[in-house]
Amino acid sequence: MSFRRDPLGPLDREAVREGDHVPSAIPVPGSPEAGDGIDGRLFHQDVHRFRDGSRVPGWRESYDPAKDPAVVPDPATTPVPEDLRAEIEAFMARYPDHRSAAIPALAAAQRVHGWCSPEAIEQVACVMRLTPAYLTAVVGFYDMLEARPVGRKTVYVCTNISCSLRGGDELLDALRTELADDPDVNIRGFECLGACDIAPMCSVDGTYVGPVEDAEIPTLADDIRRGADPLPAKQLVRRRVADVAANSDDVQRAAVDAGTIGPVLPPDGPPVGDLR
Known part of the structure; x- marks a missing residue:
């Protein structure tokens, strides 16, 4: 498929909207008729099309016109x-319209089944x-x-x-290489995790980790493979923040006592976060 740029300028298009006459045969810039010396290739480009049209491949996989319309399942x-x-019922009770609970309900089912089967x-x-x-x-969006087993x-x-500027793409490639033999790991690039201050970073089962140095990648991969706490000293939840009150000993001690945050045990030196 190809497209041609609009030969009408902004003022011409405004004139058309106002009902003024515009010549029906306007030479396309770059064409022999225009004689303007412009390279016509600037106005003629090939546009890639997927096999099924403009939609991404696979968009019709769940469509089967031979099947009867789906109905609400019988309890x-x-x-x-x-x-x-x-x-699921607890999620539904939180919203005036129970359909608003679709995302958390599906996430709950995914935790049970491993995917939205x-x-x-x-x-x-x-x-x-x-x-x-x-x-x-909803799952498709x-x-x-x-939508597939992972x-x-x-x-x-x-x-x-x-993250990309600080090595996020290389981090993704390296982790994929390190964990290529583990079918229980679902690893993929993500558009944005909203933690630019610890770039390059990743999320391991919801735990934000970063910035991840090249030398730490094998350790991180081993933590992921074993299901261990990933790079404890690099976890976002343990970073100090600008709010002084949030970093007070009382707040940290309460978090440790409640089990929300445990002391970090680095390979050498005293524990980080040990408030005794």
Whole structure:
């Protein structure tokens, strides 16, 4: 497919909107008729098209015109784990419109099943009294909801501008190489994790880690593989912040006592965060 730039200027288009006459045959800039000496290739470009049109490949995978329209699953024939049912109902109770709970409900089902499988979507649809198609559309839009089987250990590496400039793409490639033999790890680049101050960084099962140095990548990969606490000294939750009150001994001690944050034990030297 190709396209041609509009030969009308802004004032000409405004004149057309106001009803003024504009010649119907306007030579395209760069064409022989125009005689303006402009390289016509500037106004004629090939536009890549996917096989199915302008949409991305795979957009029709779930479409089957031979199937009957999906209906709300019957609770009598759709078994749902009680813990999952209770969690979904708790989410629904938080919103005036229960459909607003679709994202957290699907995330809860994903934690149970490992991904938003047809069975998981069916269970959520049953509890929320929605059609599976409604929820499938939600899964297809939000990229933290997985539409295919993936590893249960989720690693997102930020590859947006701040992290990319500081080695985010190289961090992603290196972790993929280190963890290539572990099918239980779901690792992929992420557009932005909102932690530019610790670039390059990544999220390991929701724990933000960074900045990750090249020498720390093998250790981080080993932590991920073993399910250990990833690079404790580099975790965002343990960084001091500008709010002095948030860094007070009382706040830190309360966090340690509550188990929210534990003391960091570096390979050498005294524990970081040990407030005794």
